[in-house]
Amino acid sequence: xxxxxxxxxxxxxxxxxxxxxxxxxxxxxxxxxxxxxxxPEAIIEEVKKSGxxxxxxxxxxxxxxxxxxxxxxxxxxxxxxxSDEGEPGTFKDRDILRYNPHQLIxxxxxxxxxxxxxxGYNYIRGEFWEPYERFEQALQEAREAGFLGDNLLGSGFDFxxxxxxxxxxxxxxxxxxLLESIEGKKGQPRYKPPFPAHFxxxxxxxxxxxxxxxxxxxxxxxxxxxxxxxxxVKNSGGSKLFSISGNINNPGVxxxxxxxxxxxxxxxxxxxxxGRKIKAVIPGGSSAPVxxxxxxxxxxxxxxxxxxxxxxLGSGAVIVLDDTNCMVKTLERMxxxxxxxSCGQCTPCREGTGWLYRVVHRIESGQGRQEDLDLLDDVADxxxxxxxxxxxxAAALPVQGMLxxxxxxxxxxxxxxxxxxxxx
Amino acid sequence: MTVxxxxxxxxxxxxICAEIDRWIAKYPAEWKQSAVMGALMIVQDENGGxxxxxxxxxxxxxxxxxxxxxxxxxxxxxxxxxKPVGKHxxxxxxxxxxxxxxxxxxxEHLEKKLGISFGEVTEDGRFSMKEVECLGACGGAxxxxxxxxxxxxxxxxxxxxxxxxLE
Ligand SMILES: Cc1cc2nc3c(=O)[nH]c(=O)nc-3n(C[C@H](O)[C@H](O)[C@H](O)COP(=O)(O)O)c2cc1C
Ligand code: SF4
Ligand code: FES
Numbered sequence: 010x011x012x013x014x015x016x017x018x019x020x021x022x023x024x025x026x027x028x029x030x031x032x033x034x035x036x037x038x039x040x041x042x043x044x045x046x047x048x049p050e051a052i053i054e055e056v057k058k059s060g061x062x063x064x065x066x067x068x069x070x071x072x073x074x075x076x077x078x079x080x081x082x083x084x085x086x087x088x089x090x091x092s093d094e095g096e097p098g099t100f101k102d103r104d105i106l107r108y109n110p111h112q113l114i115x116x117x118x119x120x121x122x123x124x125x126x127x128x129g130y131n132y133i134r135g136e137f138w139e140p141y142e143r144f145e146q147a148l149q150e151a152r153e154a155g156f157l158g159d160n161l162l163g164s165g166f167d168f169x170x171x172x173x174x175x176x177x178x179x180x181x182x183x184x185x186x187l188l189e190s191i192e193g194k195k196g197q198p199r200y201k202p203p204f205p206a207h208f209x210x211x212x213x214x215x216x217x218x219x220x221x222x223x224x225x226x227x228x229x230x231x232x233x234x235x236x237x238x239x240x241x242v243k244n245s246g247g248s249k250l251f252s253i254s255g256n257i258n259n260p261g262v263x264x265x266x267x268x269x270x271x272x273x274x275x276x277x278x279x280x281x282x283x284g285r286k287i288k289a290v291i292p293g294g295s296s297a298p299v300x301x302x303x304x305x306x307x308x309x310x311x312x313x314x315x316x317x318x319x320x321x322l323g324s325g326a327v328i329v330l331d332d333t334n335c336m337v338k339t340l341e342r343m344x345x346x347x348x349x350x351s352c353g354q355c356t357p358c359r360e361g362t363g364w365l366y367r368v369v370h371r372i373e374s375g376q377g378r379q380e381d382l383d384l385l386d387d388v389a390d391x392x393x394x395x396x397x398x399x400x401x402x403a404a405a406l407p408v409q410g411m412l413x414x415x416x417x418x419x420x421x422x423x424x425x426x427x428x429x430x431x432x433x
Numbered sequence: 434m435t436v437x438x439x440x441x442x443x444x445x446x447x448x449i450c451a452e453i454d455r456w457i458a459k460y461p462a463e464w465k466q467s468a469v470m471g472a473l474m475i476v477q478d479e480n481g482g483x484x485x486x487x488x489x490x491x492x493x494x495x496x497x498x499x500x501x502x503x504x505x506x507x508x509x510x511x512x513x514x515x516k517p518v519g520k521h522x523x524x525x526x527x528x529x530x531x532x533x534x535x536x537x538x539x540x541e542h543l544e545k546k547l548g549i550s551f552g553e554v555t556e557d558g559r560f561s562m563k564e565v566e567c568l569g570a571c572g573g574a575x576x577x578x579x580x581x582x583x584x585x586x587x588x589x590x591x592x593x594x595x596x597x598x599l600e
Contacts, residue, residue: 085461097528097567130459135474135512136524136568138581171459176470176510179566193466194502195509211464254530254571261572295529295567328530328571342529346566 013240014248015105015112015224016264025143027150030111036156038231039115042122043164049080052123056226058234060246065091065182065219066294066324067399068312077206078124078214086126087215088117089191089205090223092133092140093175093182096294097346098326101250101262102220106133106140109224110147114170116226118156121168124216129170131220132187135177144172179350183398184217186352197352198398219324221250241267245311245322253278255329256285267311274310275329285331289414293323295343296403298410299336302329320410335430336415337422340407341366341373347404358401361392365408372419375426382419385412444491449479453495465496469506472496473513482522483514511565519554519561521599524578527564530571539575540564542589546596560596 018024018033030036042052057072078086090113094102105113117129133141148170151157159167173191175181181190185199188210209215225247229237238246245267251274254260258279265274271290281287287302292310298320300308308314315322330339348362365388368381389405396402412419421429442450456471472492477484489507493500507513514522523543527536540562544550547560554561570576573585577592584595 094569095567098530098571099567100569100571103569134569135470135510136565136578139583173459173467174471174474176474176506177512177565178510190470191460191467192464193469193496193498193506195505211461252572254574255533260530260574291529326571328533330533334533339529339533342527342532346528349566 010240010248010266012264014228014237014264015109015221015250016262017228018109018112024108025110025147027111027147027154030109034231035111035227036115036154038227039118039156040162042119042230043162043166046164049123049125052119052230055230055234056123059225059229059237060234060241060244061222061225061229061237062245062312063219064221064225064249064324066096066296068322071218071222074206074218075120075124075216077204078216080125082214085128085211085213086124087210087213088120088124088126088129088223089184089187089210089215089217090117090129090131090220091182091184091187091217092131092137092220093179093187094134094137094220095179095182096296096324096326097343098252098254098291098294098328099324100252100254101325103137103140104250104262105220105224106137106144110144111151112227113144113220113224114147114151114156116223117170118161118168119226119230120216120218120223122166124214126214126216127167127169129168130173130191130210131170132173132175132181132191134181135175141172141174148172178352179346180352180398180400183400186398187217188215195352197354198400200397242309242311242313244313249310249322249325251310251325251327253327253329255327256282256331256334257329258282265310268309268314271308271310271327272306274327275306278329281329281331283331285333287329288332288334289330289336289339291326291328291330291407293321294326295328295346296406297321297323298406299414300410301414319413333430335373335428336411336418337369337373337428340411341369343407344369344404347400351400351404355396355401357392358396358404361388361401362404364388365392365404369408372422375422377419377423377426379423381423382412382416441495444495445476449475450495457496466498466502469496469498469503470510473503473507477513481520482518483516517554517558518563520559521579521596522561522563524563524565524568525551526566526568526570526574526576526578528567528571530567531574531576534574536575538589539577539587539592542592546593 061071062068181196186196190196205215290305344366348366392405456468460467493503551564576585
């Protein structure tokens, strides 16, 4: 059971074309919903039943999120898609945009119909030029076919959709920073509450969902929430796109049922390169705490299994590291990233990420001090939960994970001013 | 330094104006400012890959924004360049998946070949190098972006071939 939802057209020759998408029944469920005038509440109910949880990282139930919008409140509402795909290790939304843009468009129109929004934006990261062009081409096809614009297929429902291009800032993947960015400002997260469902884009009620979440909607409505839920396991409905990379033979994007054993995913990805030993896995994007390879081999790819090992499924970005990797150097690179990408609004994040990077950097370069590991614990604790957005936690979590499982490696660096891995 | 022009169409060439107008049309009429990111990118591309203060001021005038609001955007996002870059801006990802697939060898190779490091431009202005964060293509690590194009699964030999193929 692979490629059943978002990548279901991947075997076609040019799956990004309208005609090819329609050859697999694309846009049929939209037509049905519009002609039968299906009740929006029933759609939201179906999405709830599906057990779909946000694929952007936080895993919030999508149906529940949609039900927070007061559908009949007057005035403009918005559907926003998050195609910023910036979490290191994640490269799945790029494939949806490149290979199945119409399914995302159909999903966004259906989301608009369900919450009573007549306008949508897809925020695509600025570096994704090829996916952007594919998506734009698909938009044009959809417009010409009457799936976008006024009075869709004579139903009286209007919906239009546009792309916004990012400018290279990880923080714009955070939903409120993303809204600021569409408004033509610096991407600095807003205080919540108010949540976007009440005060979103241009101050209007807005739902924001990840590309994969929205692209899953047409299949959920076509085959039913239960069908989707049953693909996965308890608390983790459906299948999921996993971006797997690192020291493996066949890195790539795999759409497989939630709950699939990690060992099977690793096998699909060709196993370890050069027959090396698996050392560690970062299971859900670089913010997810690391899990030792051996432990990972016994886990399944679903929310509960990964959470039970003290980490998170996040965006489904799996980074596999073999025994030639130095964990100090790995953490140094990650800490550099969060420090660079902090928007600087809150002191614990702005200062704390700098501290984390500088301390890990000095340990890595053989200048570590005995008190440094306690210092890292302390700084990470002082950031966690004390910031406007989750980037602060995202910076602290990998540090805590590394120290939990690889403290001896850090200690060795401090004691011997060098690495215990290989000759490095 | 603010440009004061009555007729906005004098700020840029007709073609650039038309491109910016396409972005403006995507947003509510009272939110022209939403087009600032698109406009800056268009103007930057037209100017050989970087933004001058004068260009940012013109964008501000075109979109009825205070210049400071445009500078804030241009300095916040990493894809806007405020200093000249090479005709080909080579962006190399060094984040974890690329790092563990030896992006450092790619960086070293480029440095030796071009005689520049990150943040520098070759004397003939043809190339510049920039270190970037994960570009969402880790399955093809190590990777780089030149202009709008991604290049994946790099080796030093592949890098040579790519650079030779550029104008
Ligand atoms: C620092 C930061 C970066 C994020 N980056 C992304 C991203 O690139 N793509 C994404 O879909 N969600 C990202 N998120 C999560 C979004 O804030 C939001 O939860 C998500 O887009 C909601 O959609 P979902 O419920 O469908 O997952 C990020 C969050 C934070 C705190
Ligand atoms: S936690 Fe960091 S990134 Fe998030 S708002 Fe605060 S300073 Fe900005
Ligand atoms: S780590 Fe280099 S593209 Fe993701």
